[in-house]
Amino acid sequence: MESGIKTNNILYNRRHQVTAYADDVVLLALKRIFKKSERASKYYELVINEEKTKYMETRTGANGAGNKLRVEMENKEYQFEKVSQFEYLAVNLTQDGDEEPEIHKRLTKESKAMGLLARILKSKNISKNAKLKVYKSVIRSSLDTWERKLMSRIPGGTKNENGQWRKLYNPEVAERYKHRMSETRQAKKVLLGGIDGKEKRGRPKRQ
Structure with missing residues (x-):
């Protein structure tokens, strides 16, 4: 096949071109690569x-x-x-x-690592920076992508509609602080209070 192919000049200047099926060309190329691999393996006394x-x-x-x-x-x-x-x-x-099998495999490995380090990551006697160092050196070294499940447990967070962890927004943080206030605080009354009665649609009437 190679003997009948002209390799000089460019395609535009050639009178005769070569037409072949792409699938057949791929198979021939793979067979040639396999032959080279086999010869190289035999040279180093390796067997496929x-x-x-x-x-x-x-x-x-x-x-x-x-x-x-x-x-x-x-x-x-x-x-x-x-x-x-x-x-x-x-x-x-x-x-x-x-990608689901790969994601499931990585999450399984991460869960096993989390189980082994659960006492360390949940301990109140260890600082947050120390926990992050353990996480980065032991867990994230091989699981660099699927980290939100664990990272959310260290600083705290919440889940969105899709069940994924995210950071709390400032209004959400402020709202949680308001829930901790006493019932007599004005901010707590405004947060939990409601508006009674009904209002008709349209522009309010002048008194």
Whole structure:
């Protein structure tokens, strides 16, 4: 195939071009890469493990796991299992790009770390700065993204409509202080007081 392809000049100046299916070109390129990997592995006396080598399709409408990919080489035929998700560099990758499995895995790890450090993080004898140092060095070192669940417990916060933690706004903080006031304070009366009676719609009538 390569012998019939002219590589000189640019496409605009060539009289004959090469037309090929993109899928076939990708398969040929993958086979060439695999051959180079096999030769490099043999040079260092390494063997490709068929049991640990998997492949996954990420195109739209890709089938699930179960099928095997056959790769015929000069001296051996390899068969690689097809999977719907796998872990690469400690990150879960799925064929449909769903991030929920990775989020669930990280939250599970974070919950385990929180359980081991619960007594330290909830202790009133340890300062807030010391707790933050423990959190940053022990927990956030490997869980740098999913941190709000734990961070909300240290300084305090509230949940929004979606169940996610957020910081308190100034009016909300002030409202909580008003609830702690005595019943005789004017601010507490205004906060809990109501307006009796009904008012008709429209502009008020002049007296």
